[in-house]
Amino acid sequence: MTVTAPQGFEAAGVAAGLKSTGKPDVAVVVNRGPRKVGTAVFTSNRAKANPILWSQQVVADKVVEAVVLNSGGANCFTGEFGFQTSHLTAEKAAELLGVSAGDIVVCSTGLIGTGDEVFRAKVLDGVERGIAGLSAEGGPSAAEAIMTTDTVSKTAVVGGDGWTIGGMAKGAGMLAPGLATMLVVITTDADLEAHEADAALRRATGTTFDRLDSDGCMSTNDQVTLLANGASGVKPDLDAFDEALADLCAQLAKKLQQDAEGASHDITIEVRGAASVADAVEVGRSVARNNLFKAAIFGNDPNWGRVLAAIGTTNAEFDPYDTDVFMNGVRVCTAGGPDRPREEVDLTPRATDLIIDLKVGDETATILTNDLTHDYVHENSAYSS
Amino acid sequence: MTVTAPQGFEAAGVAAGLKSTGKPDVAVVVNRGPRKVGTAVFTSNRAKANPILWSQQVVADKVVEAVVLNSGGANCFTGEFGFQTSHLTAEKAAELLGVSAGDIVVCSTGLIGTGDEVFRAKVLDGVERGIAGLSAEGGPSAAEAIMTTDTVSKTAVVGGDGWTIGGMAKGAGMLAPGLATMLVVITTDADLEAHEADAALRRATGTTFDRLDSDGCMSTNDQVTLLANGASGVKPDLDAFDEALADLCAQLAKKLQQDAEGASHDITIEVRGAASVADAVEVGRSVARNNLFKAAIFGNDPNWGRVLAAIGTTNAEFDPYDTDVFMNGVRVCTAGGPDRPREEVDLTPRATDLIIDLKVGDETATILTNDLTHDYVHENSAYSS
Numbered sequence: 054m055t056v057t058a059p060q061g062f063e064a065a066g067v068a069a070g071l072k073s074t075g076k077p078d079v080a081v082v083v084n085r086g087p088r089k090v091g092t093a094v095f096t097s098n099r100a101k102a103n104p105i106l107w108s109q110q111v112v113a114d115k116v117v118e119a120v121v122l123n124s125g126g127a128n129c130f131t132g133e134f135g136f137q138t139s140h141l142t143a144e145k146a147a148e149l150l151g152v153s154a155g156d157i158v159v160c161s162t163g164l165i166g167t168g169d170e171v172f173r174a175k176v177l178d179g180v181e182r183g184i185a186g187l188s189a190e191g192g193p194s195a196a197e198a199i200m201t202t203d204t205v206s207k208t209a210v211v212g213g214d215g216w217t218i219g220g221m222a223k224g225a226g227m228l229a230p231g232l233a234t235m236l237v238v239i240t241t242d243a244d245l246e247a248h249e250a251d252a253a254l255r256r257a258t259g260t261t262f263d264r265l266d267s268d269g270c271m272s273t274n275d276q277v278t279l280l281a282n283g284a285s286g287v288k289p290d291l292d293a294f295d296e297a298l299a300d301l302c303a304q305l306a307k308k309l310q311q312d313a314e315g316a317s318h319d320i321t322i323e324v325r326g327a328a329s330v331a332d333a334v335e336v337g338r339s340v341a342r343n344n345l346f347k348a349a350i351f352g353n354d355p356n357w358g359r360v361l362a363a364i365g366t367t368n369a370e371f372d373p374y375d376t377d378v379f380m381n382g383v384r385v386c387t388a389g390g391p392d393r394p395r396e397e398v399d400l401t402p403r404a405t406d407l408i409i410d411l412k413v414g415d416e417t418a419t420i421l422t423n424d425l426t427h428d429y430v431h432e433n434s435a436y437s438s
Numbered sequence: 439m440t441v442t443a444p445q446g447f448e449a450a451g452v453a454a455g456l457k458s459t460g461k462p463d464v465a466v467v468v469n470r471g472p473r474k475v476g477t478a479v480f481t482s483n484r485a486k487a488n489p490i491l492w493s494q495q496v497v498a499d500k501v502v503e504a505v506v507l508n509s510g511g512a513n514c515f516t517g518e519f520g521f522q523t524s525h526l527t528a529e530k531a532a533e534l535l536g537v538s539a540g541d542i543v544v545c546s547t548g549l550i551g552t553g554d555e556v557f558r559a560k561v562l563d564g565v566e567r568g569i570a571g572l573s574a575e576g577g578p579s580a581a582e583a584i585m586t587t588d589t590v591s592k593t594a595v596v597g598g599d600g601w602t603i604g605g606m607a608k609g610a611g612m613l614a615p616g617l618a619t620m621l622v623v624i625t626t627d628a629d630l631e632a633h634e635a636d637a638a639l640r641r642a643t644g645t646t647f648d649r650l651d652s653d654g655c656m657s658t659n660d661q662v663t664l665l666a667n668g669a670s671g672v673k674p675d676l677d678a679f680d681e682a683l684a685d686l687c688a689q690l691a692k693k694l695q696q697d698a699e700g701a702s703h704d705i706t707i708e709v710r711g712a713a714s715v716a717d718a719v720e721v722g723r724s725v726a727r728n729n730l731f732k733a734a735i736f737g738n739d740p741n742w743g744r745v746l747a748a749i750g751t752t753n754a755e756f757d758p759y760d761t762d763v764f765m766n767g768v769r770v771c772t773a774g775g776p777d778r779p780r781e782e783v784d785l786t787p788r789a790t791d792l793i794i795d796l797k798v799g800d801e802t803a804t805i806l807t808n809d810l811t812h813d814y815v816h817e818n819s820a821y822s823s
Contacts, residue, residue, distance in 0.1 A: 098747060099749075100746045100749060101750070127743070130743060130746055130771065130776070132774060135775075165743020165746070166742070270728055270729055270730045270744075271747065271750070271751050344653050348818035348819045351815060351819045352819025356550075357550075357551070361550070362550065362657065362658050365485025365486070366483055366484070373485035386515065386551075390517035390520075425815055426815060427815050427816070430812050430814075430815055434736045434737025435737050
């Protein structure tokens with residue numbers, strides 16, 4: 054039931070003709086209250102799409118009535134006209150819902166540069182039909198309508214003590230911290246103050262979506278929105294809510310990783326023994342972005358030299374001659390030299406575990422990434438054609 | 439004639455059995471004087487190979503008698519034994535040349551983790567036979583012996599007013615600033631003081647090899663060495679020497695780019711209108727490292743959105759809504775919106791020109807890179823197998 058699993062939310066997904074396939078491409082998620090708490094985190098890319106520029110204003114007061122999302126066009130770098138399209142999208146939804154346009158979040162995903170008159174007309178039509186079709190069972194169809202190159206719709210539900218959190222995500226590549234080509238809507242019927250919802254969202258995304266780095270490429274359109282309506286009447290224990298929200302985000306992040314474009318391995322990079330969490334994250338990201346390492350994993354080649362070479366480009370505290378590397382449980386490098394023979398490492402499973410022990414401290418961090426494959430090159434060389 | 443084009447240098451390349459193909463794999467370049475000025479720049483990767491750790495000590499006094507290079511094994515992360523191998527290599531060459539081991543630079547390239555007893559014995563044998571075969575015509579065979587996945591040997595010669603500079607380079611991927619998987623030896627018979635040679639080398643590499651970024655991966659073994667012997671008896675005009683050395687380095691860098699593993703496009707990224715050179719370099723490198731942009735170029739797709747998305751991840755001064763992008767002479771994006779239709783851009787030639795005009799200042803920088811191709815993935819997934 055995804056975003057409609059918690060009480061007091063309605064959703065819909067409709068086909069508005071933005072996708073040439075005729076599949077659903079406009080989604081609407083509406084909060085029926087009683088509270089209208091809403092907050093979001095956005096891409097840290099300085100090249101931000103029009104819907105991001107619009108939505109940043111919307112969430113400033115932490116009040117959100119609804120989220121409108123479209124696939125089939127990013128409405129990014131489409132000029133002043135494109136910003137007006139995001140604005141008009143919010144106005145259309147607001148008019149039909151009887152609320153203020155300033156409380157409508159807008160999200161778009163697809164090709165940068167797409168956002169002309171035809172795009173605008175289709176989105177507005179989709180909003181109209183989406184709102185007409187809203188229902189408390191509409192979560193799955195909304196989750197489908199935000200898919201682009203995703204092969205499966207991505208949803209998750211986590212239950213708490215009298216309250217529920219539901220979420221949907223889209224993303225299949227261009228996944229990098231800050232955030233990814235990722236649109237996520239999370240709903241909860243827990244009774245949260247705006248600052249509580251905001252703090253919980255930032256904490257949860259910081260250790261989940263922000264540590265997913267499929268291909269090092271940061272998107273212009275990413276947004277993770279949390280809506281909280283208090284419909285359960287239950288004020289949650291905040292630690293329990295934090296934990297549940299992080300759990301939900303981790304589930305969705307894992308699904309994004311597992312559906313990354315063209316990937317044949319899901320690589321979990323666990324950095325141990327770091328002097329700080331920041332060091333552990335920097336090391337993990339550097340390895341996650343190293344094309345030579347990622348190509349080696351595609352070839353089932355436990356090339357640990359490329360791991361050390363990637364660590365060497367960071368500023369993290371470490372001694373290249375006292376670092377251990379494990380691949381799928383086998384210690385292939387210890388203290389800057391070869392350890393177990395490469396033949397012992399079986400890299401044929403899709404799930405791949407890389408452990409790096411820096412041996413200088415007690416901090417740890419885990420980064421999720423994928424391998425670099427022929428299919429990745431193929432899908433991304435043919436994207437706009 | 440490459441490194442033996444200037445007077446007073448001898449070289450040789452021999453097959454010592456490090457390469458399974460039986461091709462030449464050990465090279466020696468000897469300075470016959472009268473002066474023995476030598477300086478080098480090294481990879482900035484903190485994970486440095488044994489020959490780098492050795493050679494950094496050698497060049498500290500700016501006196502170098504000879505350079506010994508091997509392909510077929512990086513001698514990196516091979517433990518204390520590996521460092522001793524570099525040391526023994528220098529001792530062997532010093533003994534045969536009647537000079538000090540502390541004046542012998544050692545360079546290695548190949549797979550990280552390769553450097554056992556067999557490797558050591560073959561290298562030492564190669565040094566012996568290389569020195570026995572030294573000649574003033576040996577430059578080309580030395581250039582051949584340092585090739586790994588290179589498809590052609592890379593050499594250049596630039597003449598000055600009474601003096602000559604010669605150079606050889608190896609590298610075919612893992613090319614990134616600081617430096618690349620690049621071994622370069624440059625010789626000159628110009629009469630230079632040690633500090634003059636050092637300053638000239640740093641200036642020249644800073645705008646050439648350091649701006650070549652094939653795949654964003656920084657090597658553990660890179661070294662560019664300059665030997666100057668004054669055999670011409672001519673003290674060069676320093677500006678003219680600087681210019682000639684930069685020209686030679688630019689020629690070699692271009693050859694490295696054109697031979698990058700699996701590449702089908704050589705992309706020249708010119709960043710104009712930057713507030714500072716540092717900004718221009720940061721923007722160029724960010725685009726050069728964006729896998730989505732690089733895959734698009736492979737697919738002959740002028741996907742300028744990915745260029746703006748890459749710029750947005752930098753700290754450079756720029757306005758995403760006032761930036762122009764040209765591909766092969768066609769302005770595809772202006773002021774944050776689409777300009778000329780994509781059909782006007784012909785990306786079929788191998789040489790690809792990307793111009794980014796940030797429109798905030800007068801500074802400029804050019805970064806050389808390659809596209810991301812099926813062949814790149816193939817070659818780098820099978821490297822150690």
